[in-house]
Amino acid sequence: MSTLKDIGAELGLSVATVSRALNGFPEVSAKTRARVRDAALRLGYQPNRIAQRLVTGRSGMVGMIVRIQPDMSADPSFFETLTGLTAALAARDVDLVLAVDRDDDPVAPYARMLEKGMLDGFVLNAPVPDDPRVAFLRTRGIPFVLHGQTTGPADYPFYDIDNATVSGDQVSLLTALGHRRLALLNGEARLAYAAERARGFRAALASEGLAPVAVIDGTEAPPESFGYTEALALLTGRHGPRPTAILCATTLIAAGVLRAARDLRLAVPADLSVMAHDDGLPRNAGSTPGQTLSVTRAPLREACVPLANALVDRVGGVPVEKLQTLVRASVVVGDSTGPAPLL
Amino acid sequence: MSTLKDIGAELGLSVATVSRALNGFPEVSAKTRARVRDAALRLGYQPNRIAQRLVTGRSGMVGMIVRIQPDMSADPSFFETLTGLTAALAARDVDLVLAVDRDDDPVAPYARMLEKGMLDGFVLNAPVPDDPRVAFLRTRGIPFVLHGQTTGPADYPFYDIDNATVSGDQVSLLTALGHRRLALLNGEARLAYAAERARGFRAALASEGLAPVAVIDGTEAPPESFGYTEALALLTGRHGPRPTAILCATTLIAAGVLRAARDLRLAVPADLSVMAHDDGLPRNAGSTPGQTLSVTRAPLREACVPLANALVDRVGGVPVEKLQTLVRASVVVGDSTGPAPLL
């Protein structure tokens, strides 16, 4: 491992000049810069990150804590996020330190990682309404970025899709097709995004003068079987009049709904329209051959780069207001939606 | 953040003395040590890891790279390992830096992480026969530890269960019950442990003068459906005479086998004995109510502490020979095994 001193000795320059040459400072002459660059390449110079960090006071590492669910499997979207985040952070020369925790106290693992003083900030995923982690990190003054939003004023960097509008767009599409009885199979109620979806669903229906047939919160059961079970209940009239359209928080839930429709000999979309939100994970698709879902789509993958950049920029002192991104999911019409059946 | 200098100033001592007092060096008087400890506590002193590492030349971080499978979900055992490893490493004051990679070249991500010079070593999981990562890290002189083993001389630290004996113990139990026609539904052939299981299976049968009915390599399909499909094939005689006992690489495969037996109206264990290896993950069990599997059991969880310690010790210079652990799985007899049916 060669150092700045080695390069300096080789070229008869001081370490200061070598450092500035490599870091692109303007006050070093073009000729010297070229010589230094060349020597650095020749000697295989790699800056010692530890030394860099000692002097800059930054660790160049950010943390992410993933909570283990009771059934010991993690959030299905977790790997996609992890892959994208490590790559996007690496592009900014930042490493991701991962911790896994099954603590009851949601902030305890953050406190633990913080007291070692090794982290510049955190990525928070799967926010819940009024997330305690936000309050904790805010009082400590630690930079962080949310994938999603919590309730209350968003005085933090985040990247989120407009979940209320996701439901609104789905409702618009379906009511335009004549549907009047809609139900929502939502995500887990403890998650902030599910609350937004429900809110948007109710608001969009209300603006058409309609009331929801049902809003059913997700469970910890596998999403496909949740969709299957609840769709059976809905379609056999256990929640009142049978809905003509079912909105699903995920494509996996939709797969269960389609299976239930098949079992009940209901044609999609002739008897029932099904719509879902699609996070773009390949594993979630294709389970219903011959049927392309109508969806709102916002690939999870696209969140990673903005998330990584927002966090790194926040650590670098960029004001919060410039680091808030709310994107609107696109609507992709497949063949699982059609005109409402005549009653 | 208070420093050694702060403590020294407070007490009228040099930083050298403070450092030695806190690090338990013998040449500091008991009285001074007590005063220093007290002041450190009072000032909330936390050693600056970056500075420590600059001078010791160690980063205090080790890496683990998890490969994304084609279907974008990870090794099911991955989270268990991750949880345990982070905890066990934390106990030795070491952080785990995780990278996710879907590179075609298995060593490329290691090279990438290495050139940044931030890592003291690696944890290698899911080894394949003649693992190229082992060759790569060996030539680079980077410490690493294997969860499992590769083929060839084991000149590296590892923690592994004796997979040949796993099969041997299962075969012994079943042949003692009179079984003569055994089949093995193995793990994926590309994994080193599966090769060992197959080898042990064949050897144990051979020593009884028997030949296997079939050894079927696992696929990338979900294990339960792999077990179901292949068990149907075996039990309907598609591989020759129907086996009276099926060995399964995992409890999930066994769940599929039990489902196939149910569908074929075969009683377990009257008509068919089923055995599996159990890695102790809760999610894998319980899917067959009223039936407790006969298994060899070696909880994955128990590997983490020895793995972490072996790696940290190796980084600290402990010779390889002292860091190799081969454990034997215990045999737990449930009610899925019984005397061989009369033919």
Add this chain to the structure above:
DNA sequence: GACTGTCTTCAAAACGTTTTGAGCACGTTG
């Protein structure tokens, strides 16, 4: 030839720790 300014470079300090080599105070031994 002195003064000013610009461009380029340098020596040194700083970050917080560990470790080396030396030194002081004290008591023991010859």
Add this chain to the structure above:
DNA sequence: CAACGTGCTCAAAACGTTTTGAAGACAGTC
């Protein structure tokens, strides 16, 4: 009293980088 250990402490160097403040070289202007 000299010599010698022993127990404790300290100043300083080292790790490799960034950054500060100063200064050398050179040209242009009066």
